[in-house]
Amino acid sequence: MDGGDPVRPAGDPDRELSKERLRAWLRLLKVTRRIEAAIRSRMRTEFNTTLPRFDVLAALDRFPDGLRMSELSGLLRVSNGNVTGVVDRLVGEGLVERHAVAGDRRAQLVRLTGRGRAAFAEMARRHEAWVNELMSGLDAPTARALGEALGRVGAGG
Amino acid sequence: MDGGDPVRPAGDPDRELSKERLRAWLRLLKVTRRIEAAIRSRMRTEFNTTLPRFDVLAALDRFPDGLRMSELSGLLRVSNGNVTGVVDRLVGEGLVERHAVAGDRRAQLVRLTGRGRAAFAEMARRHEAWVNELMSGLDAPTARALGEALGRVGAGG
């Protein structure tokens, strides 16, 4: 009939699209890991801290009234138990404090301390500079194209 | 004299580009983490294994003659000590084996076993299907645009 070669069906579009998506994913993973590793390493050498701690500080900086543990883990998309440990260490460093919540003795409200807010501001400044450098290959239109494409991936998940 | 407002200098292009890159990076990180978490979870429930182990199997599958520990950690871009542990567990599962290298008693050659090769083939098949599903929002041209943008980021790092 009009059928293709059974060994390599002339460009089966589903299969090709799948391969294309796989390639895109592998590249996405590679680039993300490389940049993440660079940021992680600089966080360690310049601030003696870690990316997870920075993420927690960033979340708390956006919510000056504080966040509950579960709100924090929800925002960061990590497990509850995870946040417990990271917050413990930040409290130990004096960057964050826990408060009781009036009316619910189960919950904890977590907030930045003054030192925590100042430390985060400095880290955020450097962090932006690192990202700017690490992504220096990206001009404005390409950055927007990337955002667009990622938006579609996000919608598709 | 023709200068802009000192509070918000009318569109300082460097600063705006930096912000744009930061936004792109945060989005990149978010999307990547979400997909990675989904794959990780499915690896666990469907195959009772982990992404790092899958990565090692994938590398070994591409090199049927085997790889040294240091070649493996170089390919995967992780530390030596890391690979030691992951390979230990894969050996324990019978998916991988270590061989001595003739002429260098320091080195180890790591290879897939028959079972390892078969197990990986099955996992890889499912893995591609998951990625295809998780990135279903991405049509072919957008996938290519994404690859293009990521290539530039890669070149810029």
Place this chain on the structure above:
DNA sequence: TCGCAATATTTCATGCTTGAAACGAAATGG
């Protein structure tokens, strides 16, 4: 009000990850 499900958080076991230190083996330079 009593029992019980739902909620907020911590604890735990397991595994990944890193960077540094330890170690044996190989290579190299007097």
Place this chain on the structure above:
DNA sequence: CCATTTCGTTTCAAGCATGAAATATTGCGA
């Protein structure tokens, strides 16, 4: 040859991450 350096790998301590179990508290329905 022998000392020193380099190399390949493992070991180690610390921290991140997960999912499951434990704990405590709240709230709801009979």
